[in-house]
Amino acid sequence: xxxxxxxxxxxxxxxxxxxxxxxxxxxxxFGFVLKISxxxxxxxxxxxxxxxxxxxxxxxxxxxxxxxxxxxxxxLASDDIYMFAYVRSLTVAVTATALLLLIGYPIAxxxxxLPTRWQAVAMVLVIVPFWxxxxxxxxxxxxxLQHDGLLNQILLALHLVSQPVVWLSTDSAMYIxxxxxxxxxxxxxxxxxxxxxxxxxxxxxSDLGAPPWQVFWLVTFPLSLPGVxxxxxxxxxxxxxxxxxPDLLAGSNSLMIGQTLWLEFFTNKxxxxxxxxxxxxxxxxxxxxxxxxxxxxxxxxxxx
Amino acid sequence: MTDKLPRTNxxxxxxxxxxxPAAGEPLLRIEGVAKTFGTFRAVDGVSLDIKAGEFFALxxxxxxxxxxxxxxxxxxxxxxxxxxxxxxKDIAQALPHERPINMMFQNYALFPHLAVRDNxxxxxxxxGMARGEIATRVAEMVALVKxxxxxxxxPDQLSGGQRQRVALARALARRPQLxxxxxxxxxxxxxxxxxxxxxxxxxxxxxxxxxxxxxxxQEEAMTMASRIGVMRDGKLAQVASPRELYEAPxxxxxxxxxxxxxxxxxxxxxxxxxxxxxxxxxxxxxxxxEPRERVGESHLSVAIRPEKVKLSRRGPxxxxxxxxxxxxxxxxxxxxxxxxxxxxxxxxxxxxxxxQAAVANSARLDIDAYSLNQHVVAxxxxxxxxxxxx
Numbered sequence: 001x002x003x004x005x006x007x008x009x010x011x012x013x014x015x016x017x018x019x020x021x022x023x024x025x026x027x028x029x030f031g032f033v034l035k036i037s038x039x040x041x042x043x044x045x046x047x048x049x050x051x052x053x054x055x056x057x058x059x060x061x062x063x064x065x066x067x068x069x070x071x072x073x074x075x076l077a078s079d080d081i082y083m084f085a086y087v088r089s090l091t092v093a094v095t096a097t098a099l100l101l102l103i104g105y106p107i108a109x110x111x112x113x114l115p116t117r118w119q120a121v122a123m124v125l126v127i128v129p130f131w132x133x134x135x136x137x138x139x140x141x142x143x144x145l146q147h148d149g150l151l152n153q154i155l156l157a158l159h160l161v162s163q164p165v166v167w168l169s170t171d172s173a174m175y176i177x178x179x180x181x182x183x184x185x186x187x188x189x190x191x192x193x194x195x196x197x198x199x200x201x202x203x204x205x206s207d208l209g210a211p212p213w214q215v216f217w218l219v220t221f222p223l224s225l226p227g228v229x230x231x232x233x234x235x236x237x238x239x240x241x242x243x244x245x246p247d248l249l250a251g252s253n254s255l256m257i258g259q260t261l262w263l264e265f266f267t268n269k270x271x272x273x274x275x276x277x278x279x280x281x282x283x284x285x286x287x288x289x290x291x292x293x294x295x296x297x298x299x300x301x302x303x304x
Numbered sequence: 305m306t307d308k309l310p311r312t313n314x315x316x317x318x319x320x321x322x323x324x325p326a327a328g329e330p331l332l333r334i335e336g337v338a339k340t341f342g343t344f345r346a347v348d349g350v351s352l353d354i355k356a357g358e359f360f361a362l363x364x365x366x367x368x369x370x371x372x373x374x375x376x377x378x379x380x381x382x383x384x385x386x387x388x389x390x391x392x393k394d395i396a397q398a399l400p401h402e403r404p405i406n407m408m409f410q411n412y413a414l415f416p417h418l419a420v421r422d423n424x425x426x427x428x429x430x431x432g433m434a435r436g437e438i439a440t441r442v443a444e445m446v447a448l449v450k451x452x453x454x455x456x457x458x459p460d461q462l463s464g465g466q467r468q469r470v471a472l473a474r475a476l477a478r479r480p481q482l483x484x485x486x487x488x489x490x491x492x493x494x495x496x497x498x499x500x501x502x503x504x505x506x507x508x509x510x511x512x513x514x515x516x517x518x519x520x521x522q523e524e525a526m527t528m529a530s531r532i533g534v535m536r537d538g539k540l541a542q543v544a545s546p547r548e549l550y551e552a553p554x555x556x557x558x559x560x561x562x563x564x565x566x567x568x569x570x571x572x573x574x575x576x577x578x579x580x581x582x583x584x585x586x587x588x589x590x591x592x593x594e595p596r597e598r599v600g601e602s603h604l605s606v607a608i609r610p611e612k613v614k615l616s617r618r619g620p621x622x623x624x625x626x627x628x629x630x631x632x633x634x635x636x637x638x639x640x641x642x643x644x645x646x647x648x649x650x651x652x653x654x655x656x657x658x659x660q661a662a663v664a665n666s667a668r669l670d671i672d673a674y675s676l677n678q679h680v681v682a683x684x685x686x687x688x689x690x691x692x693x694x
Contacts, residue, residue: 198413200409200411200413201413201415201416203378203380203400203409203413204407204409204413204414204415205415205426206379206399206400206401207378207379207380207400207401207405207406207407208401208406208426208427208430208474208478209401209427209430209431209478210401210426210430211399211401214430218426219415222417223415223416223417
């Protein structure tokens with residue numbers, strides 16, 4: 001009883017903290033964005049009509065609510081540009097995430113099977129790129145991929161190509177950049193689940209007559225699914241909204257939604273449309289999040 | 305004549321196309337097998353034959369190489385030297401999934417993402433068995449280990465004992481020629497362990513399968529196995545039946561490792577017919593039966609199991625007591641350990657040594673019990689003693 005009383009308050013406070021954080025830094029800003037998305041552009045500072053002003057009293061508030069419009073969302077639906085941007089973002093994110101999984105899984109598996117002391121070294125090697133600024137690393141890729149860059153020099157020296165290949169401003173360059181940048185986010189959760197998995201389970205499978213590829217597909221992979229889910233989400237969601245990498249490495253003929261947002265916001269100064277686009281993006285991204293949540297819940301129920 | 309009798313076991317094996325031993329040959333022959341990890345020689349030249357239908361125990365302290373030997377039989381380690389013949393075929397380099405051998409793992413290694421039913425069916429599916437057949441076999445296995453009604457549970461929804469049964473059913477489902485059990489009962493509490501020991505023995509007899517169990521628990525090995533191989537430092541120290549191991553150990557180390565023992569070092573004095581007279585340190589002069597294998601050295605040890613030592617107030621009593629030449633030693637009770645069924649007395653001998661005597665508490669009341677510092681005579685026959693090289 002007394003122990004409970006001592007721990008009750010700090011424990012409750014700790015439990016409330018994430019909610020406070022979410023309200024302050026997610027829900028409130030989200031409310032602002034939602035509000036802007038429902039208002040009209042104006043040549044003003046800020047460049048949209050104030051939607052409501054609490055100082056004007058109840059009547060003004062009612063009028064303001066009546067003035068809210070979904071015009072911006074209608075615009076998003078009517079103009080192909082936005083639809084293409086969403087589709088391209090999702091396509092790029094799906095492709096890049098699949099590439100990341102294909103490349104990251106063997107690396108994570110190899111790491112998890114290293115002797116313990118080498119695992120720490122491998123972990124540092126995965127994290128070490130973070131010590132250099134992200135932008136500098138992307139500019140370094142521009143250097144590597146340019147016409148007389150390192151990659152073309154190597155390819156020419158090995159006689160794999162006779163002419164320098166155009167890398168920059170292509171989707172290939174963008175995928176190289178994305179895979180390179182997000183690989184640690186794929187490897188780390190995969191490594192965490194694979195490392196804590198008991199190798200004896202794989203032995204049991206092979207003892208029961210499973211050749212190596214079946215051991216992997218029937219035991220290792222299903223048991224690493226929580227890590228796969230975490231890695232896929234950690235990569236997929238930010239890649240959908242990715243701005244810098246496609247802007248610096250990809251061509252300008254088709255834009256991702258992050259770039260479209262930037263254009264609306266800074267070039268067209270149309271905050272309401274930009275906000276509406278951001279809200280739609282959020283709703284689109286909610287789907288994989290909810291799916292992951294449900295999968296995790298099922299896992300928890302199993303893990304009782 | 306025996307050829308005309310139905311030999312279901314052998315014919316069933318032949319029908320599945322498995323290797324099976326020719327008449328008189330052992331099912332499993334281990335020949336000079338060795339395994340080195342770095343500079344550590346985990347298994348050091350082990351040779352052993354195991355007959356079909358045996359319940360064999362590998363017993364030894366931790367680090368003696370018993371688990372490594374078992375893992376080489378399962379195929380998880382490849383021996384550096386030697387051959388492993390199963391039904392006459394060398395399988396030393398075969399991969400685990402290519403061997404007609406299954407293993408029950410120490411912590412069961414059940415697949416956490418599969419239900420009980422699917423855990424048991426795992427090996428059957430890999431064998432390419434038809435779906436209907438798998439269902440029948442799984443039901444059979446579930447009934448065999450008494451898990452009816454739990455088929456759809458996941459391993460983490462089971463108790464320790466239930467998990468152990470699933471592991472057993474999974475390992476038995478493929479009807480392996482050889483079942484390996486790695487400390488199968490170590491995770492169970494004492495009462496459950498004893499029940500399960502009985503069930504395992506019953507099952508092994510009923511299925512006529514060959515079991516090799518690895519254990520560090522000598523009581524477990526004694527209870528279940530028909531033969532025990534004691535391992536020490538990567539070598540087989542002795543292979544014998546439980547009784548032989550206990551009553552006729554090959555060395556001081558085995559005498560001490562298997563059960564309790566009183567050991568006295570001494571010098572060979574003279575031979576008197578089939579008996580030797582040995583002057584010991586601590587227990588005076590003892591008359592012991594001559595061992596079957598002649599002991600060459602003059603420095604010897606005499607081993608006497610505590611329950612072979614009888615205590616009395618004045619001297620040897622009863623028929624045997626008077627009929628045979630007796631070793632009879634005076635002493636005082638120095639320590640009493642009451643264990644329920646028996647009481648272990650430590651007797652400080654007048655000759656200087658300490659002798660343990662385990663006395664059955666055959667009467668409920670304590671009128672026959674000895675008290676601390678009481679003078680007693682500890683006595684035993686020459687046949688109760690084992691002479692070992694020291």
